[in-house]
Amino acid sequence: MYKALVLPGVVAGQMEVGNVSGRETKMRRFNKFSVHTNRSVVLLLAGFGLYISVNAWAVPVLDGTRDVSYGSAVAVQTVQTQFGDNNSELDAAYATVEGGMLYLMLTGNLENNFNRLNIFIDSHAGGQNVIQNNANNGGTNPENDNWAGKHAGMTFDSGFEADYMLSLRNGSFGGNRFDIDYAVVGGGLGNFLAATDVFGGTTTGSNASALANGIGVAFNNSNAAGILGGTGAANQAAALAVATGIELAIPLSAIGNPNTVFKISAMVNGSNHDYLSNQFLGGLPAGTGNLGGDGAGGFTGSLSGIDLNQFAGSQYFRVAVPEPAAMVILALGGLLLRRRRG
Numbered sequence: 001m002y003k004a005l006v007l008p009g010v011v012a013g014q015m016e017v018g019n020v021s022g023r024e025t026k027m028r029r030f031n032k033f034s035v036h037t038n039r040s041v042v043l044l045l046a047g048f049g050l051y052i053s054v055n056a057w058a059v060p061v062l063d064g065t066r067d068v069s070y071g072s073a074v075a076v077q078t079v080q081t082q083f084g085d086n087n088s089e090l091d092a093a094y095a096t097v098e099g100g101m102l103y104l105m106l107t108g109n110l111e112n113n114f115n116r117l118n119i120f121i122d123s124h125a126g127g128q129n130v131i132q133n134n135a136n137n138g139g140t141n142p143e144n145d146n147w148a149g150k151h152a153g154m155t156f157d158s159g160f161e162a163d164y165m166l167s168l169r170n171g172s173f174g175g176n177r178f179d180i181d182y183a184v185v186g187g188g189l190g191n192f193l194a195a196t197d198v199f200g201g202t203t204t205g206s207n208a209s210a211l212a213n214g215i216g217v218a219f220n221n222s223n224a225a226g227i228l229g230g231t232g233a234a235n236q237a238a239a240l241a242v243a244t245g246i247e248l249a250i251p252l253s254a255i256g257n258p259n260t261v262f263k264i265s266a267m268v269n270g271s272n273h274d275y276l277s278n279q280f281l282g283g284l285p286a287g288t289g290n291l292g293g294d295g296a297g298g299f300t301g302s303l304s305g306i307d308l309n310q311f312a313g314s315q316y317f318r319v320a321v322p323e324p325a326a327m328v329i330l331a332l333g334g335l336l337l338r339r340r341r342g
Ligand SMILES: [Ca+2]
Pocket: 060, 061, 062, 063, 064, 065, 066, 067, 247
């Protein structure tokens, strides 16, 4: 289903309408160029030599399965998991921004013992490179779930200053459930949202409005392949082949309306927020075991001994925010005008 927008004053030419999967590729001849708003529009502008791809209007389905419209991975696991093969593993990350929403897919598994998938988002200026305690204990963070007290002193890679945090977990104690928390980093007491049992008595499923700010989540825990257990180098081809895991739909308004590239750091933590696995995206160097609380796998009761600068590479990945579609079309029109005048 797509509608046509017509670019005025453009000479005849050919247009190829297609998508990444190749399911729908057509070559048509037009008197005027039309831009079809399906999931991927490729304009082949004969005579001008312009080849412009506009990926827009594609909306992933919130079901815990990776959609073709995500395109290529933005991060791939680099190290095997020490939190259990097919129990807790992060295989790869995929992200796309469509219609004011960030769709984020983290393939892999999350063990049903309330181990946590924590997702920190650095989407605007400021924030915390070193996580502070909650505002009841000398810091500026919300108090929900005691995450800040356990994270206080944890240092991200230089240049990553967290603004928001999501914490997701599932388990069966007291009944099957999947829970999700959202916190504004530095937002002070009460600046959080929390929801329990968002799938209604099961650990997997989908809920498009799990949190009151419009964040939706889905979880498919069926992966039985991907990376293996251990601390060796991850098989990245196997990681990229995984199609299921955690999927989120996050209104940009919930993360400060970023309009340019922003950063995400995802990691698997223990149920009490105080023992980090070796599953990060972006990944840790091959050979790295669980970080624990001291960076070397030791339990200290907090994450204050964690400094991600001590581990090669960026333990975060970048997400691009595309130009609004109207701006792309205006830019295309302007470019054509300049070419004709030139
Ligand atoms: Ca999906």
